[in-house]
Amino acid sequence: MKWSALLLQLCLSGAAVAANTNAVQSCQDKSLPPFPPTARELLVVIDQTTPLSPALQQLVANNVKPFLAPGNRFSVVVFSAYTQGHYTELLTAGTLDAQLPSETRNDIGKPALVKLDLCLQRQPQQAAQAAGQALRAAYQGTSSNIAKSDIFASLKSIASVIKQSPAQEKVVLIVSDMLENSSVSNFYAEQGKSVRNVAPAKEMRTVEDNHLLADFGGARTYVIGAGLLADDAVHTKNYRDPKTMQSLNAFWSEYFSKSNAKLVEFGQPALLNPLR
Template identity: 25%
Template sequence: MKKTLATLMIAALSLNSAAQTARDDIISCYEYADIKDQKPSTYQRDVVVMLDQTVNLDTNLKKSVHMQVEQLLKSGDRIRIVPFSANAQGRYTGVTFDGTFDTGLTEDQSNAMNRIKLNKFHSCMEKQANIAIRLVHEKLKESFHDSEQIYPKTELAGTLMSVSKTLFSDEYKGRKILILISDMIENSDVSSFYSNGRVRVIDADTEFAKYSLLIPENALSSVEVFIIGGGYVMGGKAYSSQAVLNSLKDFWAKIVVKAGGELSAFGTPQLLNNIK
């Protein structure tokens, strides 16, 4: 059973990666046990992990991302992984993983169910979490930027708004969580946070004014935003002063609030506490 279920899940990931409708890269135990009529109509939390591929993280930061994601996820969660970068050299924004962890049956559902199907469902649920987490880790690992290539523009604010507005539904009333892995250093046609090759201390109000009219007010509607990598420059080889980090945090807090969300934590570069 274990080998069969793992094979089915991996096959589902490969097949569903090409399909954007009714996608689920985690095979459902409700489907597997042929009880899909019992499956909940929605998920309990919507988790999106966005990875900025213009940033080359060190090993410790990568491990931190893996740890934060694994300890957060639980039954009933939907998880999507979205690497993004400047539109250069074939690297474009796209959802590389989209899967939902099943929730268990209620006592009434279990009591009314065929024993064979019930046993099949429970056996699947015992294995689903571990297999699915393994798939999540694989996709996270593939999504990190590990080359020395430097992209000329980040367009970070614009990408964050467009992706978030597309992924997060206003109609969904459950908890929405965005884990954003990025240095958060804007370098676009609107503004650059660099000066003479170094990250500069910005005036958060002045920079926010440049973007204010470009930020859709519902792009991050009720989304909790957790950032990992703030101020992380040149693979950690360059130093970002506390003044730089504070100005970055103030700027992005204003952007997130304008888009309808909440900046829950800003890691510089790591988060001090686990995401809950």
Template identity: 40%
Template sequence: MIGRALLASSFLLLDTPLLHAAERNDLPSCYEFAKLSEYRPASSGRELTIIVDQTVQLPKDLKDSTYSHALRYVKPGDSVRLYQFSAYLPGNYMKLMYTGQLEDKLDEKKRDDIGMNSLRQLDSCLTKQVDFFRKTLGQKLVESFAKPGEDIAKSEIFFSLKQIGEDIAPRPAREKVVLLVSDMLENSDFGSFYASNQIRAIDPAAELKKVEQKKLFADLGGAKVYVLGAGLVPGTAKNGYRSGNTVQKLESFWSGYLSQSNAQLVSFGAPSLTVDLQ
């Protein structure tokens, strides 16, 4: 049975140069801990990428919903990556906040080849790995969300997605899902979806043409994209009302943008996401 001290010592591997010399993984390997690395199952081939827009003040229920959607989706063998982006101001920039590879259980056919002590260590560690994942992902999500009273007027969504795409597109996962937590309201030197301090009813085709001219489409590696928080109106907005027509045009634009960014918009939560990630 793994004692608390032994498990803690395993998680201290996060700080060793050896782990970071390879691909970053914020979840220590239980197969390495139990000295059973050669038995480690292959990954599931599924990867969830959570992208949080730090410029948006999310209400508590949407923060909780983000976490719940992620936990319902992720299974043993899956990879998870969490990015935070903001406007490019001092102290604000795109960050990879968390990356972890959950490990699957040992194949039943291989258990007969392994000693009972090693199996007990592995099984106990895998259970604790799930708990550790839930705790650390939750902590990093809290760090990623805008802090109360934090007011970042600009929002670089196009450029941030292009940057993040350069990271995730070449990754080997056969199934890529993106949970994009943002109001989806670009407000930068590239363009703005605001006018007179309120959301404007955009012309999707005209806005897509501008994005094309400025070479701001991304490559998201064929990902399925779910949006949570679309159209949230900031407290400083002159008029908090969003018409259905405005939201429809916003969704139409982002559907077109993602289509031209090697991705597919599956669901547009405006603001809540009412379907599970698939």
């Protein structure tokens, strides 16, 4: 079974999930030399105020799949607002050991090498199961009835996960409508029925005045779900003024730039290119 299909199946199945920050069993053994350092880390951040269609859920799974590979680390975090039983939470995280160089493998005895290879072969499936269960839990906890969406404050807190990563490459996938709705600012119009045409410079001053910029440690950032409204999940046709979406994109591009990150693609709502 393809890993993206396995991820989606686990997302939609009845499997339970509990927070697990070591979801992949390490193959490191005292008899083995140290593995090479983590090459890439993916942080998936899911806004539980943004319901996704099955197609967008599949898109998330498809973009997680390539990162469940040797030498990579992944994390799944959810957020919404500090209200109604919802809060920022790390659901799962795991590291897949990097492959040892061939010259190093030649120095390892055959029994130990067989044991190592069997362990390494199990890691991608362990990662897929952990990531899939976490995504399912995130989607099950999603609701359009959550009154607020503290995106600024949540991202500032969550950014520390990726900032502290020793990985050579850092990638953040944010699954959110990117519509702040808090005591700081409100990006909605018409009582949540449409997107407000924000003034990027004004909103950035608000973020800075409230000390809500983050530090993503130089990560590349992608967004899935920008501009989605509650009714979109049930296929209501809500029009998005291109100028409104351009302003929203411009604001978040500047926000990430000032938060030590690069916004690579702003999916409105889907990504046109895979994560890199």
